[in-house]
Amino acid sequence: TQLLEQSPQFLSIQEGENLTVYCNSSSVFSSLQWYRQEPGEGPVLLVTVVTGGEVKKLKRLTFQFGDARKDSSLHITAAQPGDTGLYLCAGARTNAGKSTFGDGTTLTVKP
Amino acid sequence: DAGVIQSPRHEVTEMGQEVTLRCKPISGHNSLFWYRQTMMRGLELLIYFNNNVPIDDSGMPEDRFSAKMPNASFSTLKIQPSEPRDSAVYFCASSLAGSGTDTQYFGPGTRLTVL
Numbered sequence A: 001t002q003l004l005e006q007s008p009q010f011l012s013i014q015e016g017e018n019l020t021v022y023c024n025s026s027s028v029f030s031s032l033q034w035y036r037q038e039p040g041e042g043p044v045l046l047v048t049v050v051t052g053g054e055v056k057k058l059k060r061l062t063f064q065f066g067d068a069r070k071d072s073s074l075h076i077t078a079a080q081p082g083d084t085g086l087y088l089c090a091g092a093r094t095n096a097g098k099s100t101f102g103d104g105t106t107l108t109v110k111p
Numbered sequence B: 001d002a003g004v005i006q007s008p009r010h011e012v013t014e015m016g017q018e019v020t021l022r023c024k025p026i027s028g029h030n031s032l033f034w035y036r037q038t039m040m041r042g043l044e045l046l047i048y049f050n051n052n053v054p055i056d057d058s059g060m061p062e063d064r065f066s067a068k069m070p071n072a073s074f075s076t077l078k079i080q081p082s083e084p085r086d087s088a089v090y091f092c093a094s095s096l097a098g099s100g101t102d103t104q105y106f107g108p109g110t111r112l113t114v115l
Helices: none
Strands: A005-007 A010-014 A019-024 A031-037 A044-049 A055-058 A061-065 A071-076 A085-092 A099-101 A105-110 B005-007 B010-013 B019-024 B031-038 B042-050 B053-056 B065-071 B074-079 B088-095 B110-114
Touching (some): A005 A085, A019 A085, A044 A055, B019 B088, B031 B074, B042 B074, B074 B088
Parallel strands (some): A010 A105
Antiparallel strands (some): A019 A071, A031 A044, A031 A085, A055 A061, A085 A099, A085 A105, B031 B042, B031 B088, B042 B053
């Protein structure tokens, strides 16, 4: 079974602080996605990374795919209350047809 | 595109009743997924279809759960009979398999409460 472990499980910070969340696995993935889920809604895709070592930026969010394509990180600069939510990573293997989801990191940004 | 559409958004029923959840995937997508999300177990894959054919139903909890996809634009997840432990948020997601990234697009979910 491919497992994706996310850490930390919960994170509560003040507005303006920086943070990093991690997504780790012993398996190699052909692509990895990061989603954010707000209360009462479904997960919404933030980014997809496909190349080992790839770095993608989305405003204050920076995503990195590990060189070996087994892990990924999400860094948020100057967090805002609007960043509050559940962050999920999901890995896919070529021709697998389905993705493996991590358990998520619940982020709370206090004003 | 309207995105993935799920109905109903909320369902409250009594133990023993039949529950049917509905999903309309994004037009052109050929894979459809049903997930269940709870605080205790997180997001669990129940079953997924490719080109309307069930590919992996290993996540379906037990025989009380069944899913169908009669055509490319509609799927149902049925629970019969329902039990209180089935209370959860059920998500449907769709993707374009073979696109290289397997990105899944989620619906808003159905919050099921079984009393």
